[in-house]
Amino acid sequence: MSDSPAAIPDPLVIAGRSFRSRLVMGSGKFPSPALLRQAVDASEAAIVTVALRRVDLDNAQDDMLASLAGGDYLLLPNTSGARDADQAVRLARLARASGIEPWVKLEITPELRSLLPDPIETLRAAEVLVKDGFTVLPYIQPDPILAKRLEEVGCATVMPLGSAIGTNLGIRCREMLEMILANATVPVIIDAGLGAPSHVAEAMEMGAAAVMVNTAIATAADPVAMADAFRLGVLAGRAAYRAGASGHVGTPEASSPLTGFLTS
Amino acid sequence: MTFLDVLQQTDLSALRRSLDAIGPREVQAALASPAARLEDFLALISPAAADFLEPMARRAQAVTVQRFGRCIQMYAPLYVSNWCINGCLYCGFHGESGQTRTALSDEQVLAEGRYLHDVGFRHLLLVSGEAPRKYPLERLGRAIELLSPLFSSVSIEVQALTEPQYAQVARAGAEGVTMFQETYDRALYTRVHPRGPKSDYANRLEAPERAARAGFRRLSLGALLGLSDFRVEAIALALHADHLLRTHWRTQVSINVPRLRNAPAELGVPAPVSDRDLVQMLLALRIHLPDVGLVMSTREPPALRDRLIPLGITQMSAGSKTDPGGYRQQVHATEQFAVEDGRSVAEVAAAIRRAGYDPVWKDWDAQMRGGSACESR
Secondary structure, eight states: OOOOGGGSSSOEEETTEEESOSEEEEOOSOSOHHHHHHHHHHHTOSEEEEETTTOOTTOTTOHHHHHHTTOSSEEEEEOTTOOSHHHHHHHHHHHHHTTOOSEEEEOOOSSTTTOOOOHHHHHHHHHHHHHTTOEEEEEEOSOHHHHHHHHHTTOSOBEEBSSSTTOOOOOOOHHHHHHHHHHOSSOBEEESOOOSHHHHHHHHHHTOSEEEEOHHHHTSSSHHHHHHHHHHHHHHHHHHHHTTOOOOOOSOOOSSOTTGGGGO | OOHHHHHHTOOHHHHHHHHTTOOHHHHHHHHHOOSOOHHHHHHHHSGGGGGGHHHHHHHHHHHHHHHHOSEEEEEEEEEEEOOOOOOOTTOTTOOSSSOOOOBOOHHHHHHHHHHHHHTTOOEEEEEEOOOTTTSOHHHHHHHHHHHGGGOSEEEEEOSOOOHHHHHHHHHHTOOEEEEEEEOSOHHHHHHHOOSSGGGOHHHHHTHHHHHHHTTOOEEEEEEOBTSSOHHHHHHHHHHHHHHHHHHSTTOEEEEEOOBOOSOOTTTOOSSOOOHHHHHHHHHHHHHHOTTSEEEEOTTSOHHHHHHHGGGTOOEEEOSOOOSTTTTTTOSOOOOSSOOSOOOOHHHHHHHHHHTTOEEESOOOOGGGSSSOOTTOO
């Protein structure tokens, strides 16, 4: 799960902890706990998110937790289903009290159609949870200012969406994502809407530190084969980024230098 | 604007007549349309669309899997009282004689709750008849408080309450309200609800909005199919769900499609709904409202329930008893309706797995009930 940085080539580092894979996998929507585990193993993901509302932390027989037990990955609890900061904070504290490490993927979605995150509640909860000692990974809309505000309150990453969650539409918010990538001082994990291995490759080519995928794998005809395909997509995109294939075009510049006359 | 205003501005009869003019071409166009326009829904619920159930089913399945995954959320009803002062002509609790009435004591409520918890349920639906003297609201609140520690989610299916009353049961720990309008046909509604507070059509119609204003975040609607033309009920349900989603944007909405069975002889089933009709209604609702939950109770027989799983159902009950105290056979009271799927909870879960779906027991958490956490330390 967390080898020393030297042991992993090109590790993903979040809050000082190194991960061998840049694919984060979600655990929802699978047809069975057994298929979930096989897909997680095929993905070689180093972080797997688990919805706290779905699992029974007091029950060792909980089918989802049992299926994910003993794997070489961090189980990252998320607050999905929380509609405001209070609910998210309570869920996170409950998870910590049950013995889970104090890492949390912060998701606050006030309505259940788009599952778009609420920026105001997210910032409010992030402040509280960071002060509480949590490592906080917030799911956000690709808002460059919000990303900086979350960094300032101490979030370990930002996780902007590529397009609306569950849509498999890919990178539809490219301009704002590029601004976030250009300005971030924490790892940027592009989360949600990534529907094909080509989408995660694109995200990694843009310079994302990692990507998060759930629906596209869980709802594929063959989730295990699709998990492997996404693993390869992440590797290809990251290799291309490191090879210098992707030029950032994000920062706006004046089209003609105002001081150009000085050299003529 | 409330949904009553919406319905008063909508000529349901005219909409129903317009369905007969819809042909295969409009149905095919609706199936190809990515937008959730009302015109598309009307085409899919039209008689002409009955010849397109297979392509509708394929689209409904794809939409459901994308939005909900291959998961079925499991819940159980717990009948706490069958005392009732209403006279709904179709109901097993209706009738002045020959009924065995009871309201469960605290001990009986807990015994039923523990049984349902032990067989695996974490989502509970508390059901009672309307009887302010025999079963006052305080007792419902008490039952919710007793059961909340055992369940992640407690919903209620009781009479239409006032907004302060909804707030009161929400504080006790309930977070979902199931409220069937039974029929959106106002004249028919008045005929089948001849007496009691439930005869007030408008009061019932606006109850989900009062619940939403009082803080309930899960609303479950339904029409009792068999009373009136199912196509009219489907249109009204679609409009109702759409209205709630727009006006109470934080709310999750589900739709139930119970079919009237074993109706008292004096009523019969005025407008029978065939399996094909039921399937068309489910598919049209699913395609029109991709994010709305579709609920399937044990009113339907096992073979049909199993076939409906991959067509867009997202919530199912199992092993249900519709008489108060029925799980532990604590008392012998009249049941509300005869359960058609009498399989055990384990058998239903196995059937869901055989269909390639995961029965999900817990999909909510008690931590998501009210109260402040951010300022507490």
